Amino acid sequence: MRSAFLQLAAVGLLCSTASICNAQATAARGERLYADNCSTCHGEELQNNSTVAFDLRRLKADEHERFVTSVTNGKNTMPSWDGVLSDQDKEDLWAYIRANANDR
Amino acid sequence: MKKQISLMVGLAFAPQAHAQTAQDILKASPESVLTYGMNYSQNRFSQLDKINTTNVRKLVPAWSYSLNNNTGEEAQPIIYDGTAYITSQNKTVALDALTGREIWNTPVEYPPATTRVVCCGIVNRGAAIYEGKLFRTTLDARVIALDIKTGKEVWSVKSGDANDGIAMTGAPIIANGVLITGMAGAEYGSRGYIEAYDPQTGKQLWRFYTVPRPGDKGAESWPDNASNASGGSTWTTGTYDPDMDVVFWGIGNPAPWNPLLRPGDNLYTNAIVALKPKTGEVVWHYQMSPTDPFDHDNITSIITADLTVEGKPTKALIQVARNGFVYILDRTNGKLLSANPYVKVTWAKGVDLETGRPIWTDATKKAMTLTDEIETWPSNSGGTNWFPYSYDPRKQIAYVNTLDFGMKYQPAPIEEIRNLKPGQGHRGVKITKLYNDNARGHLRAIDPFTGKAKWEIPFKSPNWAGTLVTAGGLVFTGTLTGEMIAVDAEQGKIIWSFQTPSGIIGQPVTWEKDGKQYVTVTSGTGGVYVMNTPDPNLKHTPAGGTVFTFKLMED
Numbered sequence: 001m002r003s004a005f006l007q008l009a010a011v012g013l014l015c016s017t018a019s020i021c022n023a024q025a026t027a028a029r030g031e032r033l034y035a036d037n038c039s040t041c042h043g044e045e046l047q048n049n050s051t052v053a054f055d056l057r058r059l060k061a062d063e064h065e066r067f068v069t070s071v072t073n074g075k076n077t078m079p080s081w082d083g084v085l086s087d088q089d090k091e092d093l094w095a096y097i098r099a100n101a102n103d104r
Numbered sequence: 105m106k107k108q109i110s111l112m113v114g115l116a117f118a119p120q121a122h123a124q125t126a127q128d129i130l131k132a133s134p135e136s137v138l139t140y141g142m143n144y145s146q147n148r149f150s151q152l153d154k155i156n157t158t159n160v161r162k163l164v165p166a167w168s169y170s171l172n173n174n175t176g177e178e179a180q181p182i183i184y185d186g187t188a189y190i191t192s193q194n195k196t197v198a199l200d201a202l203t204g205r206e207i208w209n210t211p212v213e214y215p216p217a218t219t220r221v222v223c224c225g226i227v228n229r230g231a232a233i234y235e236g237k238l239f240r241t242t243l244d245a246r247v248i249a250l251d252i253k254t255g256k257e258v259w260s261v262k263s264g265d266a267n268d269g270i271a272m273t274g275a276p277i278i279a280n281g282v283l284i285t286g287m288a289g290a291e292y293g294s295r296g297y298i299e300a301y302d303p304q305t306g307k308q309l310w311r312f313y314t315v316p317r318p319g320d321k322g323a324e325s326w327p328d329n330a331s332n333a334s335g336g337s338t339w340t341t342g343t344y345d346p347d348m349d350v351v352f353w354g355i356g357n358p359a360p361w362n363p364l365l366r367p368g369d370n371l372y373t374n375a376i377v378a379l380k381p382k383t384g385e386v387v388w389h390y391q392m393s394p395t396d397p398f399d400h401d402n403i404t405s406i407i408t409a410d411l412t413v414e415g416k417p418t419k420a421l422i423q424v425a426r427n428g429f430v431y432i433l434d435r436t437n438g439k440l441l442s443a444n445p446y447v448k449v450t451w452a453k454g455v456d457l458e459t460g461r462p463i464w465t466d467a468t469k470k471a472m473t474l475t476d477e478i479e480t481w482p483s484n485s486g487g488t489n490w491f492p493y494s495y496d497p498r499k500q501i502a503y504v505n506t507l508d509f510g511m512k513y514q515p516a517p518i519e520e521i522r523n524l525k526p527g528q529g530h531r532g533v534k535i536t537k538l539y540n541d542n543a544r545g546h547l548r549a550i551d552p553f554t555g556k557a558k559w560e561i562p563f564k565s566p567n568w569a570g571t572l573v574t575a576g577g578l579v580f581t582g583t584l585t586g587e588m589i590a591v592d593a594e595q596g597k598i599i600w601s602f603q604t605p606s607g608i609i610g611q612p613v614t615w616e617k618d619g620k621q622y623v624t625v626t627s628g629t630g631g632v633y634v635m636n637t638p639d640p641n642l643k644h645t646p647a648g649g650t651v652f653t654f655k656l657m658e659d
């Protein structure tokens with residue numbers, strides 16, 4: 001999973017403007033996936049009132065594995081999204097979250 | 105059926121505790137709260153006036169009770185024979201209504217994956233009671249019956265599956281001896297339905313699908329004869345007219361929200377459907393928002409009222425709809441009598457009284473065909489939402505917690521919604537809300553004939569609670585920062601307030617016992633707005649469910 005992400009990042013680094021466009025597209029897709037599946041608890045545009053759900057903007061660049069594990073297996077009151085969100089969906093969500101993180 | 109009728113007659117002659125009958129619901133004595141909406145017209149108007157504008161400042165808590173839950177409390181209490189029945193997402197409890205002491209407590213359990221298809225609050229909105237049983241729904245889409253004396257389960261029926269995007273949060277009703285429930289899940293591509301059960305046994309009597317399939321009536325209003333059509337959930341509670349023997353139920357939005365792949369009216373989404381409770385036969389329908397792109401989910405309360413319209417006595421129904429218009433329909437045939445905006449509305453210029461259809465603005469037409477960003481009002485949250493309003497039939501005024509914000513709206517490209525499966529998120533749009541932080545909401549006293557407010561009170565965070573109006577001249581509701589308030593219904597002034605420990609998203613009710621009037625409400629923040637919406641005003645309102653009952657302080 002992590003390697004898939006690194007691969008994606010590497011492609012982004014190595015490639016030209018077209019690929020940067022791809023990275024933006026993936027974040028844009030992640031934004032809509034987020035609105036469909038995550039915003040209910042985690043808040044519109046990643047912002048919530050922090051009474052119940054985790055503020056995803058606090059995720060750091062090296063916490064990709066933590067993110068994927070939580071989404072796949074569920075955590076505390078969060079259900080598992082295994083079989084609902086694909087690996088690509090998770091990467092697009094990660095791209096969106098990282099693009100809006102507190103610590104970029 | 106014969107057996108059931110004789111049972112009812114028997115009870116009428118020998119009333120016994122915990123055996124609430126069809127006659128009891130019809131009578132709707134102000135001493136009890138026997139059905140959702142407080143009576144069959146669902147107007148949440150109480151004849152009680154012992155608590156009134158002159159003495160309400162002496163209103164104090166009689167007791168409070170912890171629901172030991174932090175996901176939000178939206179249930180309307182049921183009060184019968186000195187007992188308060190409260191539902192939460194994870195339990196049902198019976199409490200001594202005078203002391204708050206627990207009589208029984210029956211947990212509700214469901215698989216963790218259930219909440220994946222719960223879009224709008226991990227909540228439950230209330231119960232129905234009938235002939236010694238309490239009926240409720242669960243998040244994993246079961247309908248259950250409990251013995252009202254002991255809380256023991258009598259029957260449990262699995263109605264829907266989370267894998268199909270189905271959950272249940274609404275309160276059922278009893279209509280002509282039939283238990284009727286709705287379901288939730290248009291945000292996950294479920295196919296909506298209303299269904300009926302035999303309250304004695306849990307046997308399903310009928311199911312009416314709100315979204316057709318090829319060959320069904322309305323199939324022509326979808327692409328491909330509705331082969332894959334979805335949405336039209338039924339997640340609040342319909343209203344029963346016992347004289348007509350008809351149930352009126354509000355139907356939710358089409359799925360996905362993104363409208364690009366579903367040109368057509370998309371029946372029966374965003375309509376009111378009138379059904380026969382014994383058979384599920386459709387008597388009429390009226391559609392508020394055809395082809396809706398904006399999640400104007402038509403599930404707000406439906407109030408029956410006998411009005412004079414153009415000089416003629418009319419059996420009417422009133423709906424303060426999520427799309428921003430307040431509708432009056434002839435409830436005998438579904439004919440539109442009036443529709444006027446009660447909040448800022450820009451998606452339609454008005455409603456054509458001849459055709460009954462909204463007059464779309466250019467921006468709305470654009471949103472139905474292109475992926476351009478538009479601005480529209482009200483937002484997808486609506487001009488109001490699920491939380492019920494009250495209506496004083498003497499003054500013909502509705503007391504409504506309104507939502508006063510719009511949104512920027514942009515459909516995603518078609519490729520992103522083409523292959524959605526039930527159980528997956530079905531929105532496919534980008535939304536940015538347009539808030540005025542001084543007043544995201546109001547409590548308004550609305551004339552249903554004009555939509556105009558006689559008075560309004562602004563609130564920084566919108567109220568997400570039901571309202572209650574009484575013959576004592578008071579409107580009760582709660583705020584997201586936790587104040588239970590009483591408002592002078594004539595003057596529109598807050599004349600009493602009590603800070604509860606959490607935000608209020610419940611439904612206040614009033615009742616009487618031994619000549620004393622009480623007001624009961626749940627406190628406990630949550631629900632879709634609080635979970636979903638960044639609101640700087642709510643930073644200091646913790647979660648945690650409680651039931652509060654208030655009475656006048658004794659000397």
